[in-house]
Structures are given as C-alpha cells and as structure tokens.
Amino acid sequence: MATDRLRVLLIEDDPRLGPLIEQVLAEVYDVTRVEDGEAGLAAGLAGDFDALVVDRRLPGLDGAEVVTALRKRRVVAPILMLTALGTVRDRVDGLDAGANDYLVKPFEFDELLARLRALTRVFTGEGTELAIGEWRFHPESRAIYSPYDGRILLTDRENALLRLLAENPLRTFSRRQILEAVFAADEQDGTVDTYVHYVRRKTDPDIISTVRGQGYRLGQL
Numbered sequence: 001m002a003t004d005r006l007r008v009l010l011i012e013d014d015p016r017l018g019p020l021i022e023q024v025l026a027e028v029y030d031v032t033r034v035e036d037g038e039a040g041l042a043a044g045l046a047g048d049f050d051a052l053v054v055d056r057r058l059p060g061l062d063g064a065e066v067v068t069a070l071r072k073r074r075v076v077a078p079i080l081m082l083t084a085l086g087t088v089r090d091r092v093d094g095l096d097a098g099a100n101d102y103l104v105k106p107f108e109f110d111e112l113l114a115r116l117r118a119l120t121r122v123f124t125g126e127g128t129e130l131a132i133g134e135w136r137f138h139p140e141s142r143a144i145y146s147p148y149d150g151r152i153l154l155t156d157r158e159n160a161l162l163r164l165l166a167e168n169p170l171r172t173f174s175r176r177q178i179l180e181a182v183f184a185a186d187e188q189d190g191t192v193d194t195y196v197h198y199v200r201r202k203t204d205p206d207i208i209s210t211v212r213g214q215g216y217r218l219g220q221l
Contacts, residue, residue: 005030006050006120011040011066012082013058017105021053024109029116037061044070049077051120053112056083056094064097071098076143076153078119082107095155096198100142130166132207133221139163144203157182158199161192165208165218174215192216 008029012018013036022033032047034040037060044052044066052070056063067079081099083090091102101115130137134147142159144152154162160182164173173181175189183191196208196216209219 007032007048008116009034009040009043009047009049009052011035011037011043011052011058011063012055014055021109021112024112025053025116028113035059037063037066041066041069044075045073051077051116052079053116054079054081054099056081056085056090064094064099067094067097067099071153074150074152076151078153080112080115080119098153098155100153100155130163132166132218135203135207135221137162137166139166146203152202154199154202157195158202161195162199162207165216169218172211172214172217178216 006029008025008031010018010022010025010031010033012021012033018033018035022031025031029051032043032049034043037058039060040054040058041061054063054066058066061069063081063083067081070079078100079098080101080103081094082103082105083094084105094102100119103112103115128138128140130139132144136145138144139159139162142154142156144154144162146152161178164178164181175192178192179185179187179189199208204219204221206219206221209217211217
C-alpha cells in the first residue's frame with residue numbers, strides 16, 4: 001500500500017553538489033531545495049518538514065544561524081548539518097545550535113541517506129514516556145513535551161543528562177557521577193554545569209534542581 005513520503009528541506013548553495021543531493025534525496029523523499037540562509041529560514045518556518053538538511057556555509061545567513069533561529073521559533077524537525085568544516089569545535093558549534101547530526105564533506109550519498117533514516121526514525125517513534133511534573137519526556141526520541149509550548153527536541157548530551165536524572169528521580173548525582181554516566185571521561189566538571197544550563201534554558205529553570213554541595217537531581221515541577 002502506498003504511503004506519503006516524508007518531506008525534506010535541503011538548504012545548500014553549492015551549484016554542483018546541491019542538485020546532486022536533491023536528486024539522490026528525491027528518490028526517497030519529497031524534497032524542497034533553497035540556496036541561501038534567509039530563504040532557508042523562511043522555508044523552514046513556513047513549511048511542515050519532517051527533516052532538514054542544512055549546509056554550514058551559506059550566503060545570507062550561516063547554517064548554524066539558520067538552525068538557531070528555527071529552534072528559537074520551535075521548529076522541532078530533526079536537522080542534519082553538512083559542512084566542509086571538520087574540526088571538533090565546528091561540530092560542537094553546529095550541534096549546540098540545535099542540529100541533531102553532522103556530516104562532513106566529502107561524504108558518500110549512502111551515508112547521507114542512512115543518517116536521515118536514523119533521524120526520521122527517532123523523530124517519528126516517541127518511545128517510552130517519563131513524566132516530569134506536567135512535562136512528558138521521551139528519551140528514545142530526544143523529545144520533551146512542555147505543558148504550554150509543545151514539543152522540544154534535545155541534543156544527544158542534553159537528552160542523556162535529563163534521562164539519567166528522570167530515571168532516578170529520588171537520587172542526587174555528583175558532577176563526577178554525571179560525567180562518568182553521560183560524558184567523556186576526560187571532560188571537566190564544568191561540562192555538567194553547562195549542559196544543565198542548556199536543558200534549563202530549553203525547558204524550565206526548575207526541571208533540574210541544584211543540591212548545594214552535592215550536585216544535581218530531577219526538579220520538582
């Protein structure tokens with residue numbers, strides 16, 4: 001039985017690569033392609049897309065600026081960022097802007113399609129629900145539903161942090177315990193504080209409680 005194809009917004013200005021990506025994606029998805037950041041932002045805000053593929057370097061608005069603006073306007077569709085910038089700092093900047101995944105050029109089209117399949121599977125299957133007051137948290141899909149703002153998508157690290165606390169609502173975790181459970185072993189304690197701030201900023205300041213001298217625990221909303 002035929003099913004509706006997922007809709008993908010491609011924001012890519014490369015005159016040779018852009019049409020090639022569009023052609024490959026069009027074999028699976030209903031694709032809309034635009035070629036600059038401002039047009040991409042307008043299309044992302046106006047259209048109901050199931051996923052977005054955004055180049056990092058765009059005329060008009062940078063790709064990270066486009067993603068940040070979309071997330072601020074509560075566009076929650078998963079975003080795959082494409083870039084020729086392969087440093088760790090560049091990847092972190094893209095993910096912190098709100099992208100869900102990052103693919104460095106040059107890449108194989110099979111990998112591009114695989115990444116999109118993974119992102120859209122996560123997006124369309126919410127999975128187990130954890131209640132945090134009136135908030136509904138779905139860690140398998142990295143989504144949390146606000147009682148007043150709707151669906152909010154978390155990054156991998158934000159999701160892992162909140163999941164640890166939500167699955168152990170009566171326990172207080174030290175920064176070191178959170179680092180060992182969620183982050184890389186060589187990260188500093190300040191990384192935990194940074195991501196607590198990110199989760200609070202996206203959701204509610206009281207969703208994570210600070211226990212003075214001990215660490216963090218799930219908040220009482």
